[in-house]
Amino acid sequence: xxxxxxxxxxxxxxxxxxxxxxxxxxxxxxxxxxxxxxxxxxxxxxxxxxxxxxxxxxxxxxxxxxxxxxxxxxxxxxxxxxxxxxxxxxxxxxxxxxxxxxxxxxxxxxxxxxxxxxxxxxxxxxxxxxxxxxxxxxxxxxxxxxxxxxxxxxxxxxxxxxxxxxxxxxxxxxxxxxxxxxxxxxxxxxxxxxxxxxx
Numbered sequence: 001x002x003x004x005x006x007x008x009x010x011x012x013x014x015x016x017x018x019x020x021x022x023x024x025x026x027x028x029x030x031x032x033x034x035x036x037x038x039x040x041x042x043x044x045x046x047x048x049x050x051x052x053x054x055x056x057x058x059x060x061x062x063x064x065x066x067x068x069x070x071x072x073x074x075x076x077x078x079x080x081x082x083x084x085x086x087x088x089x090x091x092x093x094x095x096x097x098x099x100x101x102x103x104x105x106x107x108x109x110x111x112x113x114x115x116x117x118x119x120x121x122x123x124x125x126x127x128x129x130x131x132x133x134x135x136x137x138x139x140x141x142x143x144x145x146x147x148x149x150x151x152x153x154x155x156x157x158x159x160x161x162x163x164x165x166x167x168x169x170x171x172x173x174x175x176x177x178x179x180x181x182x183x184x185x186x187x188x189x190x191x192x193x194x195x196x197x198x199x
Contacts, residue, residue, distance in 0.1 A: 004072065005065035009103065010040040013187065017041070017102065017133055018048055020184055020192045024131050025052060028098035032057060032123070034116065035104040036081055039069030045100075046078040053077050055094065057084035086115045090122075097125045102133040105169065106151075109160030114172060121176025127199040130178060133192050136166040144189040169193070 025031065029052065036042050036056040046054040056066050058081055066081045082092045086108065099120050105113050120130055135147045142148040147163055154161045170180055170193075178195035186192055 004068040005038040005062075007038045007040055010038060010044075013102070013133070013190070014041060014044050016186050017192065018045060020131065020133075020182075020186075020194070021045060021049060021100070024129050024182070024194050025049060025098050025100075028052060028129060030094075030096050031055060031098040031100055032094065032096040034058075034084060034086070034099060034101040034120075036066050037062060037103075039066035039081075041100075041102060042066070042078050043069050043073040043075060046075050047073065050077055052098070053079065055079045055082065055096070057082040057092070059083070059085050086112045086119060091119045094123060095125060096123055097128045099124055099128070099130045100133075101131075104134070105132065105164050106134055106154060107158070107161050109158075113164065113169070117169075117172040117176050121178070124176075124178075124197055126197055128197045129181075130173070130195045130197075131192060132169075133186065134190055135163045136169065136191050136193070137163055138166050140165060147189050166191075166193070 031052050032055045033042055034057055036058045042054050042056045046052060054077055056079060060083050063081045070078055084092060124130060151163045173195045178197050181196050182194040184192040
């Protein structure tokens with residue numbers, strides 16, 4: 001029996017993110033979460049949004065922890081994790097009218113960010129919604145000293161990672177036919193970006 005992994009940031013940001021998802025996913029049905037991490041977000045959001053079928057997904061190394069959270073919660077609307085690495089081709093097949101990802105783009109290299117959006121573009125249905133949560137720069141500038149320090153810390157771990165420029169990320173989304181609907185300020189200098197594919 002594996003101990004459940006725990007992320008303090010998941011505990012701290014889940015309520016503000018839920019407020020965004022209540023609106024963005026109000027009329028959605030099937031969500032793919034890219035980078036489910038510990039599994040905490042999946043069980044919390046699925047419990048609060050029972051109209052959704054929540055598909056967890058991450059690299060295989062995170063699956064035992066995700067299973068631990070899912071097994072304890074025993075929710076009927078959360079599915080066991082798919083093995084998903086943004087670099088794999090093709091991605092797991094499926095039909096989704098929503099995609100969610102939190103705190104992932106800044107831990108990837110830029111080629112992986114490009115593959116993230118290409119993958120989402122390939123599987124998101126017409127009318128589908130993508131919500132991405134995390135820190136972003138605007139006009140090439142950090143929005144806070146804490147984000148600047150975070151970027152230094154990220155690059156110390158992996159020089160290819162870092163806080164992404166909103167404009168560059170939005171360009172990748174637009175290249176996949178996604179249109180920005182909302183850019184929402186969140187606590188701790190984060191944002192929630194909401195795109196939709198036109199019907």
